[in-house]
Amino acid sequence: EDTLSLHDALPICKVQFVDLEPLKLPEKGDIVDWYNVQQANGLHPTLDDLQQLKRIPYTPPEPTKTLPNGLLAESMEWERGHFEVTEKGLFFVDVDKNGNYHEKYISSPILVLAKTRDKDSGGWGNLLQWRDDANHLHTWAVPAELFQTDGAELRKTLASNGLKIVPDKRGRDLLQCYLMSYPAEKMALCVDRVGWSGQAFVLPNKVIGQPKDGELIVYQSMSGIDSRYQCSGTLEQWRTEVSELAQSHSKLVFALSTAFSGQLLTLLEQTQGAGVHYKGGSSKGKTTALYVANSVWGSPRRFYRTWKATGNALDHTAYMHNDGFLGLDEIGEISNPKELGNLAYSLANGLGKSRMSRSLTAKATYEWLIMFLSTGEESLKQIMEQHGQRTKLGQEIRLLDIDVDHSPYGVFDQIDFAQDGAKQSRLITERANQYYGVAGIAWLEYLTSHKDAVTKQAKQLLKQYQHDLSSSYPEGHIQRVANSFAIIAVAGELATQAGITGWQQGRAFEAAYTVFQVWVSNFEQVGDFEDRQILEHVRAFFEANGNARFDTLRQARITPTEYPEMNETIESEQTIRQKTLYRVGYRQLNQQGKLVAFLVHSQQFKESVCGDFDPKKVAKTLVKHKWLDHEKGKSTKPVRGIETNKPVRMYVFNESVFTYDIEQATNPYAQPPNTGKTVDI
Numbered sequence: 001e002d003t004l005s006l007h008d009a010l011p012i013c014k015v016q017f018v019d020l021e022p023l024k025l026p027e028k029g030d031i032v033d034w035y036n037v038q039q040a041n042g043l044h045p046t047l048d049d050l051q052q053l054k055r056i057p058y059t060p061p062e063p064t065k066t067l068p069n070g071l072l073a074e075s076m077e078w079e080r081g082h083f084e085v086t087e088k089g090l091f092f093v094d095v096d097k098n099g100n101y102h103e104k105y106i107s108s109p110i111l112v113l114a115k116t117r118d119k120d121s122g123g124w125g126n127l128l129q130w131r132d133d134a135n136h137l138h139t140w141a142v143p144a145e146l147f148q149t150d151g152a153e154l155r156k157t158l159a160s161n162g163l164k165i166v167p168d169k170r171g172r173d174l175l176q177c178y179l180m181s182y183p184a185e186k187m188a189l190c191v192d193r194v195g196w197s198g199q200a201f202v203l204p205n206k207v208i209g210q211p212k213d214g215e216l217i218v219y220q221s222m223s224g225i226d227s228r229y230q231c232s233g234t235l236e237q238w239r240t241e242v243s244e245l246a247q248s249h250s251k252l253v254f255a256l257s258t259a260f261s262g263q264l265l266t267l268l269e270q271t272q273g274a275g276v277h278y279k280g281g282s283s284k285g286k287t288t289a290l291y292v293a294n295s296v297w298g299s300p301r302r303f304y305r306t307w308k309a310t311g312n313a314l315d316h317t318a319y320m321h322n323d324g325f326l327g328l329d330e331i332g333e334i335s336n337p338k339e340l341g342n343l344a345y346s347l348a349n350g351l352g353k354s355r356m357s358r359s360l361t362a363k364a365t366y367e368w369l370i371m372f373l374s375t376g377e378e379s380l381k382q383i384m385e386q387h388g389q390r391t392k393l394g395q396e397i398r399l400l401d402i403d404v405d406h407s408p409y410g411v412f413d414q415i416d417f418a419q420d421g422a423k424q425s426r427l428i429t430e431r432a433n434q435y436y437g438v439a440g441i442a443w444l445e446y447l448t449s450h451k452d453a454v455t456k457q458a459k460q461l462l463k464q465y466q467h468d469l470s471s472s473y474p475e476g477h478i479q480r481v482a483n484s485f486a487i488i489a490v491a492g493e494l495a496t497q498a499g500i501t502g503w504q505q506g507r508a509f510e511a512a513y514t515v516f517q518v519w520v521s522n523f524e525q526v527g528d529f530e531d532r533q534i535l536e537h538v539r540a541f542f543e544a545n546g547n548a549r550f551d552t553l554r555q556a557r558i559t560p561t562e563y564p565e566m567n568e569t570i571e572s573e574q575t576i577r578q579k580t581l582y583r584v585g586y587r588q589l590n591q592q593g594k595l596v597a598f599l600v601h602s603q604q605f606k607e608s609v610c611g612d613f614d615p616k617k618v619a620k621t622l623v624k625h626k627w628l629d630h631e632k633g634k635s636t637k638p639v640r641g642i643e644t645n646k647p648v649r650m651y652v653f654n655e656s657v658f659t660y661d662i663e664q665a666t667n668p669y670a671q672p673p674n675t676g677k678t679v680d681i
Helices: 002-009 031-040 049-053 144-148 150-159 168-181 235-246 249-260 286-294 309-321 335-350 380-386 421-434 438-449 452-468 476-497 507-522 529-545 604-609 616-622 663-665
Strands: 016-018 055-057 076-080 083-086 089-095 101-107 110-117 127-130 137-143 187-191 194-195 200-202 218-220 274-279 324-329 369-377 399-403 550-555 585-589 595-601 637-639 646-652
Touching: 002 031, 002 055, 002 595, 016 110, 031 055, 031 399, 076 168, 089 168, 110 168, 127 144, 127 168, 127 616, 137 144, 137 150, 144 150, 144 421, 150 168, 187 194, 200 218, 200 438, 218 274, 235 249, 249 286, 249 369, 249 452, 249 476, 249 507, 274 286, 274 335, 286 324, 286 369, 309 335, 324 476, 335 399, 369 476, 380 452, 399 507, 438 452, 438 476, 452 476, 452 507, 452 604, 476 507, 476 637, 529 604, 529 616, 550 637, 616 646
Parallel strands: 110 187, 187 218, 274 369, 274 399, 324 369, 550 585
Antiparallel strands: 016 055, 076 083, 083 089, 089 101, 110 127, 127 137, 194 200, 585 595, 595 646, 637 646
């Protein structure tokens, strides 16, 4: 008040505050204390030093406007009358030609709090607020484009959220006029997706934290009001009845840590997310783990989603969980199984399909950054193979299969808080359905209150955990997976540090390490997997087509000096060969009928031998593993005398095609071959 009176008395002066927080002063310390500390440390601060301190402009509070008795907001002139809002409702007061006033009831009380717009001064709208008959407060930022229709969708949303609206056309039209045209003076910044917005985190129903400039931020979407982020019970109840029950079970701890991890992706400067898929038979507790994880953010029954949706629908679902966590149940119910591989890419990569508006113009592509937990009785690979597709390495390291069948108790490590696994599952599920949502809010409050410090610590932990997880695995794709596991471990440890989980420090990393070992032990693509895939594919081609698609050459008209075993007496220069259909090359035998080499034409190598693989990558891999006889610096060699006397460059495959130990060469973790005694059985 003293500052305000001084400001009013000297209207030409400029008032600023010194930001004391970075100075780390004792409680109730001021600038004088800072000066004394500097002096005690042998420093002699000057006016210039004072000028360098961070300062905050002083903005005097706006004078409070006094409303007429009974009104909740200033009235708005309209046509021959005006709108007014009282505790009884929204009314339109009309004046007839005789000067008589007529009051028309329109709806229960509703206020227009502010005008909204995005950071580019687009996406305009109005921020509405009302209470339902249960006295629950509703807030909704309505896009202005919703007012440019007949208003049916607007009224449906308002009515379904407790606003009572008159049924006649005149009243409906007046409601839309009022909500669209009310001259609110306050401005708010709107965002159209959940997630970080500067120092604040935006949820559909609330904003945790605020920007340093104090501007109001609201969530505004054409999709209406999203109420999945709900709370029930207290944090202490959730921690005691849900989180602490899970502490001795690695897969449940890991699932809960995954639920906390999405908010760290932006802080850790990650460009992509990842998914974890709990795969196992029925009654193994997969859905229990999903319910427990969903309880961090809302009612487990309402917050989770299923794979039973189109690709476009899942794009929108992921977008609505940006910077957060998404739970997807039962992968086997996916609407189009042939889309699964692409969905694994897009969910983790955070980029949806291109979209068109009704006017056939391009709409903005959905983008997001999420961590997601999936469940199902089959793995990504199994489903894709059932539908004639081959999984790619990129898909399998984005959706990480965790087999829960190997444990006698499924997702549980032991029986410790009920008589058996089924009762444990029912008990923790019941508790999760009673206490939910409060842990997520506490997590966001912790992050927004200590964002800079948490970010710094999270980066340090990420580096440490990634090293601890992946130091034994030099492969790039396993390093990437280890990074995802490390992010989840960091989230669990920080949530524990914040007093949210009730676990012992270090438990989240221990669980992540245990689950990581489960993943590695079941993952086929360890070692130099790309090389292994290529070599296995090429071998399979020759095993299937060694006779059918190769002419057989039995004489040495083909560069006889290349193969000494063929330097025998030649009865004729005519090449003896079998005619083949869809020929790709030649099977070269010596006079004893022993295979010497396969000769493959360059174009057939690309089209037939390589399949879906990049021919350059295939050739490089074959040279690396010495499957090809070739000229130095090339993967082919010139061969003469097959169709013409002129040399033709061909791929010359040696016997390694059949004899090479692919597993030992490409998987450093493979067991050594059994060299024991061979017996007939």
